[in-house]
Amino acid sequence: MKLALLGGTPVRSRPFSPWPDYDAEEESALLGVLHCRQWGGYHPAVKELERAFAEMHEVPYAVSCVNGTVALEVALRAAGVGPGDEVIVPPFTFVASATSILLCQGSPVFADIEPATLNLSPRAAEAAVTPRTRAIVVVHFGGAPAKMDAFRELAQRRNLKIIEDAAHAHGARWKGKSVGAWGDVGTFSFQSFKLITAGEGGMIVTRSDEIADFAWSYCNQGRRRDGGWFEHVRLGTNYRMTGFQAAVLQAQLRKLPHQTQIRTANLAYFRERMREFPGLTLSPEDPSAVNHPHYLVPLRYHAEHLAGVPRDRALEALGAEGIPVKPGYPYPLYRNPLFRRESGLLTRHPGWHAAQDYENLNLPEAERACRDALWLNHEVFLGDERDVDDVLRAIEKLHRQASSLLTAASAATRGPK
Numbered sequence: 001m002k003l004a005l006l007g008g009t010p011v012r013s014r015p016f017s018p019w020p021d022y023d024a025e026e027e028s029a030l031l032g033v034l035h036c037r038q039w040g041g042y043h044p045a046v047k048e049l050e051r052a053f054a055e056m057h058e059v060p061y062a063v064s065c066v067n068g069t070v071a072l073e074v075a076l077r078a079a080g081v082g083p084g085d086e087v088i089v090p091p092f093t094f095v096a097s098a099t100s101i102l103l104c105q106g107s108p109v110f111a112d113i114e115p116a117t118l119n120l121s122p123r124a125a126e127a128a129v130t131p132r133t134r135a136i137v138v139v140h141f142g143g144a145p146a147k148m149d150a151f152r153e154l155a156q157r158r159n160l161k162i163i164e165d166a167a168h169a170h171g172a173r174w175k176g177k178s179v180g181a182w183g184d185v186g187t188f189s190f191q192s193f194k195l196i197t198a199g200e201g202g203m204i205v206t207r208s209d210e211i212a213d214f215a216w217s218y219c220n221q222g223r224r225r226d227g228g229w230f231e232h233v234r235l236g237t238n239y240r241m242t243g244f245q246a247a248v249l250q251a252q253l254r255k256l257p258h259q260t261q262i263r264t265a266n267l268a269y270f271r272e273r274m275r276e277f278p279g280l281t282l283s284p285e286d287p288s289a290v291n292h293p294h295y296l297v298p299l300r301y302h303a304e305h306l307a308g309v310p311r312d313r314a315l316e317a318l319g320a321e322g323i324p325v326k327p328g329y330p331y332p333l334y335r336n337p338l339f340r341r342e343s344g345l346l347t348r349h350p351g352w353h354a355a356q357d358y359e360n361l362n363l364p365e366a367e368r369a370c371r372d373a374l375w376l377n378h379e380v381f382l383g384d385e386r387d388v389d390d391v392l393r394a395i396e397k398l399h400r401q402a403s404s405l406l407t408a409a410s411a412a413t414r415g416p417k
């Protein structure tokens with residue numbers, strides 16, 4: 001059958017599993033908060049959610065806040081990051097991993113990623129350490145745990161703090177320990193695409209009394225936990241999660257293990273079958289990872305096995321077949337206009353210094369990943385095997401007929417005679 005992009009019938013016209021997912025549990029949780037008239041951040045659901053989150057990560061403290069970006073900012077502040085400090089961060093991530101550093105007047109220093117996991121490379125991070133380095137932000141890209149033992153060892157040796165950005169990695173464990181609980185502080189996002197969601201929301205987990213106290217106080221107008229309502233011991237702000245969010249998140253948290261199981265089973269099947277299709281390869285399996293939530297399923301594109309068809313043309317073809325494949329990040333973070341001289345970033349804000357020449361930076365693995373990686377979102381793997389079969393059928397069609405895309409493209413460039 002002809003490719004849908006060239007006028008054939010698409011493999012699939014139904015959508016994949018809807019996201020966010022909810023049922024009667026979220027509905028009654030919301031009504032419970034509504035009826036009790038305590039809608040704000042002091043609703044008991046907020047404390048209960050924090051307790052459940054701390055238990056799940058086997059840490060004494062979890063502090064909720066309004067979103068994952070703020071969670072990172074507060075975590076960095078709590079870890080002592082301030083004006084003049086350098087913080088190492090990968091460039092293949094969402095912008096918040098780096099802008100949170102700028103928000104506390106630290107200077108992001110980008111270090112390259114590992115091709116196998118798309119996570120920050122411990123070796124590249126080490127090479128980026130200077131006397132001004134205060135911390136490392138480690139991102140667990142797509143839910144794949146980063147090499148936390150190596151980062152821990154580096155942090156100890158060079159006296160650095162570790163902040164884990166676990167916005168993609170709810171529930172993941174690595175070498176027997178929860179992701180988020182390896183560093184000095186871990187952060188989570190509950191934004192609407194994420195694996196547990198209330199539309200917006202964030203969480204900080206830590207073992208440290210001081211980090212937890214600072215985080216709670218900063219998010220609560222600089223109050224002390226046991227202090228008076230109008231007693232403010234430090235500069236703080238209002239970053240409180242509402243009762244509505246917490247109640248929905250409690251229900252979402254209960255659903256996560258089952259959803260992770262479904263995705264894991266579907267991924268195992270997908271991985272097995274994908275060996276037939278050399279044009280798209282999956283990251284190798286990590287035997288140390290447990291409960292990998294598969295927030296994003298990254299694939300690398302190999303044009304040489306697909307008649308030389310450019311990646312974006314293949315993406316278009318898969319999209320036309322009804323498969324929502326995403327092109328991923330268009331360029332590494334440092335290529336954003338924000339990091340160019342014209343944005344005034346470094347001149348307008350005295351705490352920041354040009355720790356790196358962003359305009360001439362070229363981290364080869366991150367650059368390559370932006371060119372040849374693509375990904376499938378978690379909800380594609382939240383259905384049954386027939387959903388996965390549709391993805392496979394589209395990929396098979398692409399492999400069989402890749403060259404027809406080339407002829408069609410060149411015909412189009414030639415234009416009408």
Ligand SMILES: *Cc1c(COP(=O)(O)O)cnc(C)c1O
Binds near residue numbers: 165
């Ligand atoms: C989503 C995300 C964040 C930010 O979370 P928000 O809740 O949207 O503010 C931070 N880091 C990464 C890697 C993310 O994907």
